[in-house]
Amino acid sequence: MFKKILFATLISLTFSCKKSEETKQNIYKTDFKYAKEILYTEDENSITIKSGVNSTTFNKKELPITNIMVETVSGIAFLDELGTVSTIKGVADSKYIYNPKIAAKIKNKEVLEIGNVNELYLEVILQHKPQVIIASTNPVLAKYHQQLEQNGVKILYIDEYLENDPLGRLEYLKVFGKILNKEDLALQRFEKIEKKYDSIKSIIQNHGKGNVKTLVNTMFGDVWYLPTKNNLQAKLINDAKGNYIFNDKQSENTLNLSFEEVYTEAKNATHWINPNYNSLAQMKASYPNYAWFDAYKTGKVYNSDKRSNIYGAKDYFEQGIIRPDLILNDLGKIFYPDLFPKYNLYFYQQLK
Structure with a gap:
């Protein structure tokens, strides 16, 4: 009988200690x-x-x-x-x-x-x-x-x-x-920036017509690297109802496509974001076939270098980290300018 009581007591203490340790972890793990x-x-x-x-x-x-x-x-x-x-x-x-x-x-x-x-x-x-x-x-x-x-x-x-x-x-x-x-x-x-972000997103999602299609980035060597659907860049575009063209493509990290593959899917894109060039002329000089895209023809090409220095440092990669609301507002203005008539682009500017 004593052995049974002792065993029960030990089991109880073991579970009590284990529970105490789990509670401690739950308190301190954030x-x-x-x-x-x-x-x-x-x-x-x-x-x-x-x-x-x-x-x-x-x-x-x-x-x-x-x-x-x-x-x-x-x-x-x-x-x-x-x-x-x-x-x-x-x-x-x-x-x-x-x-x-x-x-x-x-x-x-x-x-x-x-x-x-x-x-x-x-x-x-x-x-x-x-x-x-x-x-x-x-x-x-x-x-x-x-x-x-x-x-x-x-x-x-x-x-x-x-x-x-x-x-x-x-x-x-x-x-x-x-x-x-x-x-x-x-x-x-x-919390303040989160609230602003959600508010801007709500305006765009509820009132944006959805009549845009967005292409991003440009060639690097012979490869066009593109974000997947769940990537940060794609999420920002989709939160701005930009209809990222390669949302349906599956890959672990990035998509590695040829020019031909991108052109087939994105030739009718209405907007082109983050081409990493300073002007339309520079884009065309680098790769003449960029001029085939509708977004290039209409001039709806935008880069995030409005706030940058002579060495190429961009505030987009600094302040943009802690102000995603401004990035989203920029994209909303680019895709649906009528929704934000008094807003001026902060990080982005249109290539000329």
């Missing part, structure tokens, strides 16, 4: 509303941010972070949105950063050059030892990241470009709110 590629776990002493196979832990006594170096333009965009550009002490590939605040700080030697897409200046970084470096999972720089971590520098990996939902990319703002002690502001900004 999933996002839209973002799929990042999460964080948190307790009273620390926060661990996980991105893919990488994780970075911050002791809450270290927060807020006030000394940051940034390898990615997205990191700059998130920090700027929360009014914390002053925390940035170093950047990589400064020529290719659009943000004018950073440009001014570099000119005034308030922000250091710490490397480029191929290398990091380890001596400069270690001499000024930041609390964290905002990076993406770049295999070329992996050896540098490893050396920095071995020397006590934290690397926070932010791979928002893997997100296929524009609001998923925006949601990374919450992560920055955590390490900067600006959680309330981050949530307020997220």
